[in-house]
Amino acid sequence: MTSASIGYVSAARTLASLSQQRATGELTLSNGDRHWKLYFFHGRLVYGTGNFHRNRRWYRAVKQHHPQFCTSHVLMDEPWEYHLLSHDVIQNQLSVNQAQSIIKASLEEVLFSLVGNPLMNSEWYSIERFAFKNNSALSLLLSSSQVEQVLQRAQALWKQWKALELDTLSPYSAPVLRQSFPTEVADCPPLPEKLNPFLTGQHTLWDISSHAKRPITAVTRFLLPWVQRGAIALEELPDLPSIVQQSCSTPPVGNSKRARPVIACIDDSPTVGQVLATILEPAGYRVVNIQDPLTGIATLVKHKPDLIFLDLIMPATSGYNLCSFLRKTPAFQNTPIIILTSQDGLIDRTRAKIAGASDFMTKPPDTQTLISLVQSYLGAMMPIDLL
Template identity: 60%
Template sequence: MSSTSIAYVNTARTLASVSQQRATGELTLANGEHRWRLYFFQGRLVYATGTLHRVRRWNRAIQRYCPAFHAAQAPPGEPWEYQLLSQSVAQQQVKVSQAEGIIKTSLEEVLFSWVSNPALSTNWSAVQRFSFKDNLALSLLLSAAEVEEVLERAQQLWKHWKTLELESLSPYKSPILKQHLQTDAAIAASPLANLSSFLTGRYTLWDIACHAQRPVTTVTRFLLPWVQRGAIALEEIADLPNPLKLPPPVKPVAAQPVRPTIACIDDSSTVTQALASILEPAGYKVLKILDPLTGIATLTTSKPDLILMDLVMPNVNGYDLCSFLRKTPIFQNTPIIILTSQNGIIDRTRARLSGASDFLTKPPDPQALLNLVRNYLKAMMSGTPTVNCQCWEDEEVEG
């Protein structure tokens, strides 16, 4: 029997034993300085977490199942993630289905670490953290069948990871594009350019997979050739600050809402006015630019939060203008959305290679335009770049 099969069987047996004995306590898995903990009550799983990137794991689960949720400080007690979920469900800030998704996502990542590392030592500690009085909290606990289902997913993910020969890599590491290659023309013209904002040492492979909404195997396999060439380094990075130690947010007194500025570059005043009629009622300030050449000074002064740009204009085309703006430091990270009636695959590909963030057919559907603008502005405000995933092909997790 392979080491992978042994680890899976031992994990399944341990979890089944806890369930059958209706045990209450903590199962600790240790590997050097890192520890993972699975909390149980009456044989049902409460939560699974670990010291390695604990806050990042929580943030990924929140982003996946309830991205609009903003948590205050969690109540005291461990695991604080579960305490916060239980409190949020009670206050109807989070749905039960969302809370269960968060619990299962964290469990899957912890079990992936377990089945991929047969050398992990295990220790059981009988600790009473819940009682039958905690009716709401107990309604979120996972049954043995649910835990087994998550374990099977973690095992399949690890088998696929091995099949792709990624065993020497850790999804907890951060890919970093070598500094001397960040302006390299070959990199800029490759699919890697769409991911360059994430190759800065701030995101792990798990983080990037979450933002891209792709399996971590897909993301890692896509980056592997660049790692093997030495263009990308994989390095350890620290966890994010623990939200339990952060002071509660302070609301500014009588603060005036900031209206994001959106520049609309099109030689047709009819088009810019039509865009303004969609954006201004939604609370945006619209900067209309009919002549892109003379309007560059206006762009530099106004520093818009997002740019909508036509492709076909007198004197300059949108591809060249987009490429020029991307070479200007203040616009390197500004979302640029191409609006044009030229909707062919060649046009889209050329737009991406010119540095465009996205592409909409003209005339755009008002709701589609507003949704796209909101998504990019939200990502900019949070400091999180958006991922253009069209360069990747989805991969099924193989059995």
């Protein structure tokens, strides 16, 4: 085991040395309570990840490179990300190129943190962790040239980040649009409406970059004038729930072909549905948005959602009436129905309960509270999705 400071030059030398030595083990990079790990097998990189926002990083990489990826295979071995990828490659549920793209995406974030922190400590542990019995799994490992390419991309991204004087900001922070500020701020570019669902403190700069398919430098630079004028605050955001602590049970009869639990959002505002989708879909659920509650009944029957979010105030009908109607319909008598509304009074909650609602939640939904509430109803049927 060795310890030393690390930066771009040192990282390049270290990675090249591990490749030349055909080393097998773990390279741990740390700074305070945060650490990152690079796993190697005979000089080839297996996977790179870290303890900070680990699940968010995984969701981002998978959603970007293979959004339909779903597996019911559960493994607790480290790194669990690689084991899940290799399992699905062996089962022909994922291509080698897709799996490698996910591995590279995670590695680039790790190396971005590494090259931007020359005082990060490194430790090497020679551990025989992997035993490859299948050529498909072995083909996922990154060669030294592939790792070097990712390192160069991370270095170039960090240079842009520093050149734009963004090095005082954290890409893991979440932008929040302050409600007290007008929608237009002097000397600031206008904010596109489609960006509003991502300015609620529920999505990090990395998340927005991945969704927009734009470099994080471009996304942060666009938001920077708003941040500098105090119109947008950057807040710390916790990681999403641990994936490997969830188990996958057999889906209910009649839904055996469906890969993920389906959640319906009945709300006349498209923004609400977008917000739910951006929170719940990375967590492994599929969201069906219904803006017209009356014509949307056919959509509900078609998709047979496992849970329904229902607004109270809508143009054509009220959420109370629709909830009562659904409870009288055999197909939805036992479906969890959660009222999602800005009206959070005792009378509203009482009326919702009388109408047959299972639960009540106020707008805008908090990320962790929303996921925990959904899992409390659907945890037993939650797949290891987007893995």
